[in-house]
Amino acid sequence: MRPRPLIDRPGVSVVVPCYNYGRYLPDAVHSALSQDGVDVEVIIVDDASTDDTAAVAHRLASADARISVVIHEDNQGHISTYNDGLSRAAQRYVTLLSADDLIAPGALARAAALMEANPRVGMVYGLPRDFTDQPPPVxxxxxxxxxxxxxxxxxSLACTRGHNFILSPEVVMRTEAMVGIGAYNKALPHSGDLEYWLRAAAAWDVGRINGPVQAYYRVHGANMHQTEYAAAAVDLRHRLDAFRVLEDPRLGVSAEFRARQLRRVERALSKEASTLGFREVADGGSLAAVELRKFIEGLQQVPGNVHRANTLQAAIVRGRRDPHTAYARKQLDRLRWRIWSMTGIS
Structure with missing residues (x-):
């Protein structure tokens, strides 16, 4: 679909939750306030940081009337902080920006233009790019x-693959959609974003900006997505917990649709666990492979699960490494990444 330009300057609320990331806060806020084509308000929510976040936030707000600051007296955790900030959004569109991430130049106008042209779209995402110190040149x-x-x-696409296609900072939502969907689920601290996107898609259409980078995601040791395969089984369980929102009859889609998608999710996660398990065996990680086998066994209703678990167990017992398998895996991963970067699904 060919993009259409914005006709007016819609407002965008940028909610910046922050806990002990005062050193990153100025860059995050600047990336929001420097957006062209939209009117931006920034809402900084400091979750009782022990560094200088509060002082940095107040200094930024004193220099620009578009910035407001909320200070939590007690640490409430990231989900409650998200919900607090989002509840204060007053503009037509809203985005949640972690204090260590950045919005790419022009991203908010591109997302707003898509939603202006498509009134049924409640959520837009695009290509994120990671960085460690300074974002790459635009x-x-x-x-x-x-x-x-x-x-x-x-x-259906998400369930067929069992994946979360979105990192998070690249998402811009229609505020009306965000209000209707409700708050992030506090019971899902590790996969609440995936559950939120599913709830959004149950009520609204979903758009994607293909081509330009929409956000920069900072990679460092504290990122929740920086996990080894040893934690793969835990990640799969968290994702399954998020997809369980499809069991909720209030979701606004038929019971038949919800049941069919859950079957797809379980099948996809079972196959992924098997693939990751064989990778672990090839890399010498037998303990992690055992956890992945246990995950497979827990999905008792998935066709072929018994065979899948038994085959993985046999490989664990053999404990054989295969360098040819590792090479083929890298090539396949590279192909999947290219598909995801171009299409937004993988």
Whole structure:
């Protein structure tokens, strides 16, 4: 779909939750306030940081009336902090920006333009790019296209693959959609974002900006996605917990659709656990492979699960490493990454 330009300057609320990331806060706020084509308000929510976050936030707010600051007296955790900040959003669109991440130049206008042209789209995402110290130079903007999925279609894609296609800082939402969907689920501190996207897609269509980078995601030791395969079984369980939102009859889609998608999720996660288990065996990680086998065994209703678990167990017993398998795996991973970067699904 060919992008259409914005006609007016819609407002965007940028909620910046922060805990002990005062050193990153100025860059995050600048990336929001420097956006062209939209009117931005920034809401900084300091979750009782023990560093200088509060002082930095107040200094930034004193220099720019577009910034407001909320200080928690007691630490409430990241989910409650998200919900507090989002509840204060007053503009037509809203995005949640972690204090260590950055919004790419032009990203908010691109997302707003897609939603202005497609009133049924409640959530837009795009390509994130990671960085460790300084974000890479912004490339000259090339060809850009839009993809719009019906919400149920996007849910089906996510369930078929069992993946969360979105890191988080690249998402911009229609505030009306955010209010209707409700708060993040405090019971899902590790996979609440995936559960939130599924709830959004159950009520609204989903859009994607194809081409330009929409956000920069800082990679460091504290990132929740920086896990070894040893934690793969834990990650799979968290994802399954998020997909369990499809059991909720209040979701706004039929019981038949919800049941069918849950079966797809369980099958996809079972196959992924098997693949990761064989990777672990090839890399000498037998203990992690055992945990992945246990995860497979827990999905008792998935066709072929018994055979899948037994085959993995046999490989664990053999404990054989295969360098050819490792090479093929790297090539497949590279291909999957290219598909995801271009299409937003993998």
């Amino acid at each position: 490339a000259a903007e090339g060809r850009s296209t839009w993809t719009v999925w019906q919400g149920k279609q996007w849910i």
